[in-house]
Amino acid sequence: MLKTLFLALALVATSHAQETKSAIKPLAFTEYDLPNGLHVILHENHAAPVVSTYVLYHVGSKNERPDRTGFAHFFEHLMFEGSENIPRSRIDKLISGAGGNLNASTSFDVTDYFFNLPQNQLALALWIESERMLHNRIDETGVETQRQVVKEERRMRYDNQPYGSLFEQLCKMVFAGTSYEWTPIGSTQYIDQAQIGEFREFWKTYYMPNNATLVIAGDFKTEDAKKLIADYFGDIPKGTAPKRPVVKLTPPKKPVLVEVKEAKTPLPAAMHAWVACPETDPDAVALDLLADILASGRSSRLYRRLVDKEQAAVAAQAFPVLFESAGLIGVFATGNRGVTLEKLDQLIDEEVEKVKAEGVTEDEFTKALNGKEDELARDNSQMSARARNLARARLTWGKTSEVNGELNRYLAVKREDLKRVANKYLIKEQTYRLHYPVAEAPAK
């Protein structure tokens, strides 16, 4: 009954898309809050005998103290330790032994935990998630082990890889002075300093039902799931609403250039970046389409110019990185051997100035919308993705039905908007640049 009602609402919301003969199927769901504030979203679908659970906590690296960077991610590792009723290091074995898989991730704004299981194991998933929300348990052994593990993760993903410091350098520059200026992996120094008492405090502050969204997607009956959720999560006490950091960016008065010299850099690379908008800003979708026109596919402007015509670059990318409270847009080119950074800069500058002066063509605009429709159409095929997208829509927009409204947001953009946002954000005097020079002379 409620589902039918919801479907009707969803159809109203997507009528715009239907005018363009889009056949993306809206996701049906029911949602409610438990008295303790836990927001629940249920997507019942019997296509395959699988079920995915997804718990999203509204806490990420931007909630960290500047002298405890990497803390939210470190804590995420500790959520696999155990609880009052689950002994240490049993969680992964319970899920594996039930035929499932599990993982978690930490970003700037949020931390998520997911299980994918055969459909008969939904209660197990809810038991574990409720246990670690109600009384997660961590001990010194767990903290010290994960401290080493997290530092190895940092070495593997960043310190040992060519350009591994790129994102860190970028955020440090563009988001300077805000809590987006460090990345979720954090610095080794502060990973070393984190104390067990601080973790317990962090959990109390942020891992509260009223700061979480629980989604179940897959092969279950909504009524059964509601009962299980009430049973497992109903008695978790509500917490105090956590404070949210305020992020205020100041664009630079003149262009900024940072050179990153590293022995492991194999090819010259240049990044140009600008302050952009938060993810829910109406300009966000226009910036995304602009980035696609600049660098997505072999007919994109930067590919045609830098990679194909001038053969100055191996690859070129353009991407908005938009968060809850701030954003940036970047253009990144990896040069061919022997190409100078000045050449990469010049080519990027010319293409950016060109799109600001001339805007985009009708063909380019249609192409970008088709590409977005294709991308969004593939987005919701598996239950794990559906669970994730439902939770993200709710957290980002405060409105779960926006999960079915994404294409509409793109279709609402006008071609002229792309020229407008290019001029609004890609301001020449406010460009941040990163250079990765090659350490040795390139091979002759």
Place this chain on the structure above:
Amino acid sequence: MSFRILLTSAVALLPFVAPAVDRTKQPTPGAAPTAAFPDFKVRTLASGLRVIVIPDDRSPTVTLRLQLKAGSTVDGGSGLSGFTASLLNRGTAKLDAAAFAKAIDSIGAQLNGGASADSMSVSTSGLTKFTDRLLELFADALVNPVFPADELAKEQKRSLSSIAAGKKQPGTLAGNLMGRVIFGEHPYGKFSTEDSVKAVTRDAIVAFHKTWIVPNNASLVIVGDVEPDAIVAKVEKAFAAWESRPTPPLAPLPPPPKMSGLTVHLVDRPESVQSSIIVCQPAPARNFPDLPEVNVMNSTLGGGFSGRLFQNLREKHGYTYGSSCAFNYYAQGGYFQATADARNEVTAPAIKEILNEIGRIRTEPIPAEELELQRQYNVGNYLLSLESASRVAGRVQDIELYGLPADFYKTYATRMSAVTPDSAQKLAQKYLSTENTAIVVVGKAETVKPELEKIGKVVVYDTELNVVK
């Protein structure tokens, strides 16, 4: 708005009385669902092209993946198959490279080719409303490519840059050296070099295309929101001009070398802050009779979070972010690899623990409870993987490419469920060794070499993968 209020009040009316669950105990699951590999039909067109359609109406898209027996076993490891595959979308008799790119991008679609050990694959995907145009471009790329000389030159230049980049990447260095150590002069052991890239000519690509990219050497799977008969009719029409031609017999290839003794192959990368470790040894070809059962033995040793390597190297010792192992199989051979990335000072201890775990699974039967977990893990995750239509499609193509029994994936779960402590131990003894193994390490030699010498003979390489005297 009113909808939400309605729901909230509905929930508030639910009876919140006595706790209905005992949260001190793991809940008891209901009956487990059974993994059912879907039935599929192979249709052979007049040209010899085998077509399999797997309908999936979850999204309004269609994906076509053509797989040809035209990989490194055919080109001898020269890289010709890869260049041919990459250049299929760089110009046809009708459209030059720029026009072709524009045509694909303008409908928001993708079309790319690539080659691997035993096969070449060319895939395209797009929205179903553009199916006709997508098929037209797909057929054009496969049947009428012109391989423009300037596009080849650009691709070669980019490849040379990629090779230069690879010499700074620990993963690329380790993977290349491992291939050479396991497969020697067999094409599976070859990788792109400056010389191999420069040796590729347009004439050779044209000839490769003519010889190997023929319908009788290919299978096509189509996944998406399509009606099987209708889409096959469209494929038949789009590929009407694609002529079959007998392919030459495969040239006999040097067999992979036999591995004897334990050798550490150390690539000196002075800037490394962590060592990339691969303990590796030869394994059988893809169609060997024990694959499903070996999966269970392998995952006990090092599959996922509950495997012994992860539990030991990460959860017990904190040596690494992750450690796992896998058997990788090709048509003519395979390899086993156990990997970890460990900081310099624990490089040797991490290797010793990997070897200890390989030794333990050979000498001690797996405890019943642990084996039950691993059987469930394999069967359950196989069931989960069937949710992905493209995974199913890939498996259907594997059955043909590797000459597997037609019911291979029908019996897969049952066979994994039947592994016993005794059978797992026998498989470990048959397919794993602690004595005849190679250990590839990419790291800072100055720091890690002295300890590695206590494990076995160490051969040091530079980042060109030449042995350093």
